[in-house]
Amino acid sequence: MTEQEFNSIVVDIDYYNHRICTPSWIIEERVNRFVDLTYVVAGKAEYTIDGVCHTVRAGDLICVQKGCRESAVAVPDDLMDCYSINAYIYDLAGREMKLPFRTVSHIGVRQDIIALYQELNAAWLVRDPGYMAKARAIFMLILQRYYQLICHSGYQRSYDKRIKKVLQHVIDHYFEPLTVAEMAQMVNLSPLYFGNFFKQETGQTFRQYLTLIRLNQAESMLNSGMYKVKEVAVECGFSDIYYFSKVFKEHFGVNPSEVLKSPKPHGISS
Structure with missing residues (x-):
């Protein structure tokens, strides 16, 4: 994906959740009708995506594109704490797009990203007038930060x-x-x-x-x-x-x- 293509992204959030898993937590196998983006801040889980098993842990970003087959289970002795968003991604002409991220990327536990999710969490739960517009805007900031970290890994934002x-x-x-x-x-x-x-x-x-x-x-x-x-x-x-x-x-x-x-x-x- 080019810089210009990424800058044309439009998002529509279908579902958001700050998930603290229980020992019985599970995602039954499904074919996603949306992009499933999950950021792990603590613990572990076992994901299977298009037949490939992934053990995800703190600092991992899981990106399951629309149309992929996904299932997951908890790791009972190290339960996962994560932020999960199901969304539709379009370009400015309304065409569906894929995000330019690998299935699993390790970006570390970053306080700036957690702060954005906390802001999104507040908007989603309080539901002030216009909250969906605010939620989409915050999600765009989150995506932009992921893009910097994954696609421009040499980029530095935390300066002296x-x-x-x-x-x-x-x-x-x-x-x-x-x-x-x-x-x-x-x-x-x-x-x-x-x-x-x-x-x-x-x-x-x-x-x-x-x-x-x-x-x-x-x-x-x-x-x-x-x-x-x-x-x-x-x-x-x-x-x-x-x-x-x-x-x-x-x-x-x-x-x-x-x-x-x-x-x-x-x-x-x-």
Whole structure:
């Protein structure tokens, strides 16, 4: 699945449950009419999916696609605690899609994901007006986190607090002439140490990250059809329109003017 395809996902939740298994818990063999997504936070269980047996444990994500044959039983001396969602997955045109996850993926017990499930659990049980829309939104956040962990395993989101401060500052002030020296001073580090530390944490130099944020904002502005190329360059912190056009094409594969001429959002991605 491409990044663009994943970004087109639409979800419809059929069933949700925070399941704490009993010794007699069982899923009778069935052919799923939905995608069954289960995140194990403690204990074990024995799943059989399309004839293949899996012993799942804490930190495992089980993804049983629609049409697969599934059954499961508890492990009585180590009962499973899990979050389970049965859902339908579509693209923007309403066509059914498969999630890009293996049957069993070990992602670890992650507090950020558990916090999202707890929020989903509250929405599902309290049922305030509009709760289904909220539940779908939270499920989308959960899927996005799974996508990062499974399909982009090198991606890091938990940065040092000093780097987090700089990243947020860049997002808020990308249009300003930001420098390594200024960012280093902001977090009380030497420019040389900061530069190495930033790359170690993010995998990019500070200049690369700043340029990425500026280019993504530029793409959004061009897609709106409300700005000229020169206006976009200036608003996004590029003082040289020719340099802007060069790096934009290197990153997106098209010239800024081509995005302007497109009758609808270009849908380009890095």
